[in-house]
Amino acid sequence: MGGAIVPDVRIQAEDFDLAAEVSRLTDGRSDVGAVVTFAGLCRDEDGRLSALELEHYPGMAEAEITRIANEAVARWPLKGLTAIHRYGRILPGDNIVLVIAASSHRQAAFEAASFLMDFLKTRAPFWKREHGADGTAGNWVEATEADEKSSHRWSDFTQR
Template sequence: MPVDPIVRIQADDFDLASEVSALTTGRGDIGAVVTFSGLCRDEAGTLSALELEHYPGMAEAEILRIARQAAERWPLTGLVAIHRHGKIRPGENIVLVVAASSHRQAAFEGASFLMDFLKTRAPFWKKEHRIDGTEGQWVDAKEVDDQAAARWESGKISDR
């Protein structure tokens, strides 16, 4: 029976170590934990914040749908997805995926699958706010993210 994923969308920051501990404490069936933590970046040095908006209710439902697909596809013993919304400053956390399994390969692939589809299917929108006080553009979806998600559908990645 697949694991029941935990999905949260929140304005508040999260603590990676606390989330891993909550998932693994007292568990003897977990042999591997893979985490992905996405941070707000500012390579050009012009960003004051990235504003993330989401479609409440639909965003949670879509991430949960994707997480359940991962849990059905790989023998995961735990799966957590947390995505923040609101204004997020450079260097702050945006998203966390924690995948646990008896063995590392399932944890790696489950986390990667969830993150690839979260980036392309979950209803989030990003708007840049500049240091000079101007509002930047809404951030367009990236073709590289669509390509990453497409590899799971093309059969290039194994299921187990």
């Protein structure tokens, strides 16, 4: 494959199929030796949660995720990179996010996937609201301290 890798970034309400997305990224490629995937699912928080409501800023979400995906492509020798983030009402057990990094060797794929996921958790313009099993709508959820701490390890890689 010649030229720069163009990340595949999608923001969508529809579900995704992990196996189909991996195949889309790697099918017919003999230069890919490693594929790292991360699929984030909606938890029920020990039965307390009936759904998550995810909102985003259209256009800005895609632009921000594409920006950080391009940073990953510049930093690591990737053969492909996919980031899919869903919005709307997500039920426990349903897919929320998918990151796939493909490279010739595993370390680049692991690091790029982790880098992109840390960004998605802390800086992508998405808002998450929990809906309780008791029918109540909770507050909008902020990134956790642990998520913020994880993202700081990449601070020398990103433009702030």
